[in-house]
Amino acid sequence: MSQLVYSSKINKIRTFALLLIFAGILLMYGGLLTRKFEWLMLLFFVLGVLFVLFSCVVYLWIGMLSTKAVPITCPNCEKPTKMLGRVDACMHCKQPLTLDKKLEGEEFDEKYNKRRYNKEERKNRKK
Numbered sequence: 001m002s003q004l005v006y007s008s009k010i011n012k013i014r015t016f017a018l019l020l021i022f023a024g025i026l027l028m029y030g031g032l033l034t035r036k037f038e039w040l041m042l043l044f045f046v047l048g049v050l051f052v053l054f055s056c057v058v059y060l061w062i063g064m065l066s067t068k069a070v071p072i073t074c075p076n077c078e079k080p081t082k083m084l085g086r087v088d089a090c091m092h093c094k095q096p097l098t099l100d101k102k103l104e105g106e107e108f109d110e111k112y113n114k115r116r117y118n119k120e121e122r123k124n125r126k127k
């Protein structure tokens, strides 16, 4: 499947923060390996600490963003999820979601439009 997988923004930032922590730990480990060169070890350690600190800032930022996110129920998997901004994806099934009909088709491919269109039709039928 060559279809673009659009993952939730909050999940993306969370993954980024986790990667930062791993990078920080790896850098500090690199510092241990280069003990022989004091300046190199120090450089690795300082960079490692900076990465870990930055990831803490990112985690705080996610916390702030989560309070602004709109809680909704996903129309596809019917699980509760949170939306950031006008266009986002479900955290559980990666279903693209939008609050603004004008933005439909702007960021997603034709498959999305069709799926979205089908969904709208189903909703209309229920009414």
Ligand SMILES: [Zn+2]
Residues within 6 Å of the ligand: 074, 075, 076, 077, 078, 079, 081, 090, 091, 092, 093, 094, 095
């Ligand atoms: Zn879903």
